[in-house]
Every structure is written in C-alpha cells, then in structure tokens.
Amino acid sequence: MRFEERFEVVVAGAGPAGLMAALSLAREGHRVLVADRKERLGAPVRCAEGVGREALRKYIDLDSRWISAATRSVRLVAPSGNSVELSRHMDGLVLDRVGFEEDLARRATGAGARIELNTCAVDLIRGQDGVQGICLEGDGAGRRVGCALVIAADGVESRVARRAGIETALALKDVETCAQYLLEDIAIDETRCDFFFGRKIAPGGYAWVFPKGPRRANVGLGISGGQAARRSPRELLDRFVERHYPGGRKARFVAGGVPVSRSMKKPYAAGLLVVGDAARQSNPLSGGGIIPALEAGRLAARTAHQALVRGDLSERALSSYGAAWNRSLGRSQKRYYRLKEAVSRLPDSTLERTAEALSGLDPERLTLFRVFATALRRHPRLIWDARHLFLPSA
Amino acid sequence: MIAIRDELCDRCGTCVSVCPRDAIVLDCRVIRVLQDRCDRCRRCLIVCPVRAVEDSP
Numbered sequence: 001m002r003f004e005e006r007f008e009v010v011v012a013g014a015g016p017a018g019l020m021a022a023l024s025l026a027r028e029g030h031r032v033l034v035a036d037r038k039e040r041l042g043a044p045v046r047c048a049e050g051v052g053r054e055a056l057r058k059y060i061d062l063d064s065r066w067i068s069a070a071t072r073s074v075r076l077v078a079p080s081g082n083s084v085e086l087s088r089h090m091d092g093l094v095l096d097r098v099g100f101e102e103d104l105a106r107r108a109t110g111a112g113a114r115i116e117l118n119t120c121a122v123d124l125i126r127g128q129d130g131v132q133g134i135c136l137e138g139d140g141a142g143r144r145v146g147c148a149l150v151i152a153a154d155g156v157e158s159r160v161a162r163r164a165g166i167e168t169a170l171a172l173k174d175v176e177t178c179a180q181y182l183l184e185d186i187a188i189d190e191t192r193c194d195f196f197f198g199r200k201i202a203p204g205g206y207a208w209v210f211p212k213g214p215r216r217a218n219v220g221l222g223i224s225g226g227q228a229a230r231r232s233p234r235e236l237l238d239r240f241v242e243r244h245y246p247g248g249r250k251a252r253f254v255a256g257g258v259p260v261s262r263s264m265k266k267p268y269a270a271g272l273l274v275v276g277d278a279a280r281q282s283n284p285l286s287g288g289g290i291i292p293a294l295e296a297g298r299l300a301a302r303t304a305h306q307a308l309v310r311g312d313l314s315e316r317a318l319s320s321y322g323a324a325w326n327r328s329l330g331r332s333q334k335r336y337y338r339l340k341e342a343v344s345r346l347p348d349s350t351l352e353r354t355a356e357a358l359s360g361l362d363p364e365r366l367t368l369f370r371v372f373a374t375a376l377r378r379h380p381r382l383i384w385d386a387r388h389l390f391l392p393s394a
Numbered sequence: 395m396i397a398i399r400d401e402l403c404d405r406c407g408t409c410v411s412v413c414p415r416d417a418i419v420l421d422c423r424v425i426r427v428l429q430d431r432c433d434r435c436r437r438c439l440i441v442c443p444v445r446a447v448e449d450s451p
Contacts, residue, residue, distance in 0.1 A: 037420075037421065037422045044404075046406055118422055119422070120421045120422040122421065137421060137422060138422060139422075140423075155407060156406075156407050156408060156410075156411045157407035157410040157411055157420060158410075158411065159410060159416070159420075162416050168411070169411070169412060169413060169414045169416075170411050170412050171412075172412060172437055172440060172441065175408065175411055175412055175441055177408055177441045177442070177443045178443060179443045179444070225412065225437075225440065225441040228440050228441055229440050232442070232443060232444065232445050233443045234443055234444050234445070253404075254404065254406075255404040255406045255408070255443035255444050256404075256406040256407075256408060256443065257406060257407065257408025257411050257412075257441060257443070259411070
C-alpha cells in the first residue's frame with residue numbers, strides 16, 4: 001500500500017494522554033505525528049480542570065502560566081447545606097487546560113513530534129499482523145499516513161479502538177453526562193473546591209464549584225447516564241446556578257461525558273495502544289481524568305519504545321502496557337469503581353447523617369477515609385476499598 | 395428515526411461513547427447518525443447533556 005507519508009507512531013488525540021505519549025516517544029527519538037479534530041489545542045475545555053498538586057508534579061514542572069487557582073481544601077455539601085471540610089493532603093490546582101495543553105504540545109514539538117489540528121482520525125489501515133497506517137481527514141480532504149503503531153487517545157468517544165475491534169461502548173450507568181459554566185462575578189472562596197451531593201441536585205453524581213481566579217469559577221454538574229432520562233445535566237445545572245449564584249455571569253458553556261467505568265480490559269491490540277478516557281482510565285468515583293491520562297500516556301510510551309526498538313508490535317509485545325497500567329492506577333481504579341457503585345446508591349438521608357456526624361471537625365484532621373467510613377458504615381467490606389482514598393482530580 | 399440537531403449539539407461525543415452499534419459519526423465538521431446501523435435503542439438520546447438528540451417516528 002502506498003502512503004503519502006510515514007511515521008513510526010501516529011497518536012489520535014491531542015489531550016493530556018496523547019500529548020504525554022507523544023512527548024515521551026519523541027524524546028526517545030521516534031518519529032511521531034499527533035492528529036486532533038479540534039481547531040485549537042485544549043479547546044473547548046470539556047473539563048472541570050481540578051487536579052491534585054502533588055500528583056501533577058510527578059509528571060510535569062508546575063508553571064504559574066497555566067494555573068488558574070491553587071486550592072487548599074475541599075468542602076463536601078449535603079443536600080440540606082450541612083457540610084464537611086477537609087484540608088489535610090488536599091492541596092489542589094485548577095488548571096487553565098488550554099495553556100496546559102499548549103505547554104505539553106510545545107514540549108512535544110520541541111522534542112521533534114509533529115502536531116496537526118483540524119485533522120480527524122477516521123479509520124485504521126490494518127494488515128495481516130497489525131496496523132499499517134491510519135486514514136486522516138482534514139478540511140474535507142483525506143489522506144493515508146503509514147505507521148507501525150497507533151496510539152488511540154481520542155477521548156470518551158473512543159472510535160479508533162473500535163476500528164480495531166475493541167468493544168468500547170459504555171453502559172449508561174458507567175458514563176457521567178455533564179454540563180458546566182464558567183461563571184463570573186460570583187462570591188467564592190478562591191482556595192477551596194466545593195462538591196454538592198443529593199438526588200435532586202445531581203442524581204448519581206455531584207455538582208462542583210472549582211475556583212478559576214477572583215470571583216470566577218467552573219460551576220458544573222454531572223449525573224449518571226443511568227439516571228438522565230428525566231432531566232438533563234444542563235437543566236439541573238441551570239437550577240443549581242439559579243439557587244446558588246443567581247447574579248453570576250455565564251461566560252462560557254460546555255457539555256461532555258466522563259467515563260466512570262472499569263478500565264478497558266485489554267487497552268491494546270496488534271499495532272495499537274489505547275490511553276486515557278478512550279481506554280476508560282479515569283477515576284470512576286471523582287471523574288478525574290488528567291492524572292490517569294498522563295500516567296497512561298507515559299506507560300504506553302514506555303511499552304511503545306521497547307516494541308519499536310525490538311521491531312515487534314504484536315499484541316503480545318504490547319500487552320506489557322496493560323500489565324503496567326494494572327500495576328499502577330488500574331488497581332485503585334477497581335476500588336474506586338466499587339466505591340462509586342455503593343456511593344451512587346446512598347440515599348440522601350445517609351449523606352445528611354454523615355455531614356451531621358462530621359461537621360465542625362477540624363479540616364486538618366478529617367480524612368476522606370473517615371467520611372466514606374461514616375457514609376458506608378452499613379457496607380463494612382467496602383470500607384477497605386476506601387483506605388487509600390484520594391481525590392486527585394475531578 | 396434518531397437524529398441530532400446540529401444547532402443544539404456541543405460536539406462532545408458522549409452519544410458516541412454509549413452507542414452499541416457504532417452508528418454515530420463525529421468528524422471534524424459533521425455529526426450524523428448512520429440509519430442503517432442504528433437500532434433506535436435511544437441511549438444517545440438519554441445521555442446527551444444538551445438534549446440535542448431526537449427520536450421521531
């Protein structure tokens with residue numbers, strides 16, 4: 001087959017997972033192309049942009065140019081308004097995702113990768129023993145690019161993995177359907193991330209208020225796809241904003257879906273690695289996907305580098321990526337999935353009882369483990385799953 | 395027939411993520427339902443955050 005161009009690796013999707021993979025592979029000297037259907041890196045920002053400070057530092061040097069706010073505590077609010085606040089190990093950042101992704105992209109191109117926007121990965125070109133290339137489409141014109149390996153980082157849609165025969169469709173209960181405003185001119189605590197729970201507020205999910213600077217915040221809401229038949233997240237969000245921030249100015253609106261699933265069983269096939277939301281590698285309890293995406297991108301690049309050097313891109317050779325994921329965040333994702341399943345069934349009365357029991361405690365001493373242990377006291381076996389609980393991002 | 399109202403759609407891809415038949419195409423410019431693949435299970439309609447998906451007889 002004739003190709004217009006050849007790369008060693010084509011990455012479909014320029015989000016945190018794809019860019020991290022591209023950056024790591026370019027640094028190893030591989031020829032990498034990243035294609036993304038968006039017109040602009042990082043935009044629109046389908047993300048609440050919250051991330052754990054210490055977790056993020058493991059992947060990238062922090063840069064104030066893409067940090068919108070630094071937070072020190074987390075407040076969990078029950079339906080009645082009773083709340084608990086936690087500040088121990090809760091240092092967080094609210095990012096400017098556009099700036100963050102531009103920075104990652106700059107590093108990747110600096111290392112030799114090429115990034116093409118307005119370019120959609122529409123199909124895999126598969127040969128007898130793996131991937132031969134990928135069909136890209138941009139500005140109405142299609143072209144074939146040859147490569148030995150495709151990294152599918154195409155987000156919640158995960159269509160590239162489907163082209164390789166991997167089943168990616170999410171069950172309704174395993175996707176959160178979300179809506180978010182960037183609200184301006186509102187009174188907020190700039191150093192705190194707020195989470196609001198309750199059946200009437202956000203069934204099977206929560207509403208969030210993450211500060212983006214003085215008097216502005218990402219105010220959003222996600223609900224379980226299994227409970228979205230009656231009301232859409234947009235309607236519920238409008239109701240939430242009307243109640244809490246009636247004078248707020250809606251500067252921007254975005255919608256989106258977040259996988260709250262088990263991670264993909266086999267996020268690889270011959271000539272293909274699947275990373276980030278596309279591989280369902282997000283925290284199913286918080287919906288946080290930035291850290292898992294960076295971790296997956298890094299692990300995928302490691303496996304890809306070894307496979308390219310050895311010239312073996314078989315499914316068997318690439319399976320070490322799946323094993324590496326299971327050893328790192330895959331394990332905690334399983335625990336968080338069990339917790340999510342239990343927490344999403346808790347009645348509002350349990351949320352109220354938990355908030356009452358813990359409200360007024362010193363935020364420096366209260367832990368998420370204690371919050372969950374109180375809420376889940378009727379599910380003692382699950383409390384074990386909560387022992388290392390953290391909310392790295394949302 | 396399942397159809398997506400382009401003027402309401404935010405192009406987030408949530409509908410694509412739940413489609414068991416891979417019947418929704420979201421390219422650089424276009425979002426459309428492949429009617430010959432769609433079995434009208436309505437999952438896309440339920441999860442759409444902005445209610446841009448319609449089912450008409």
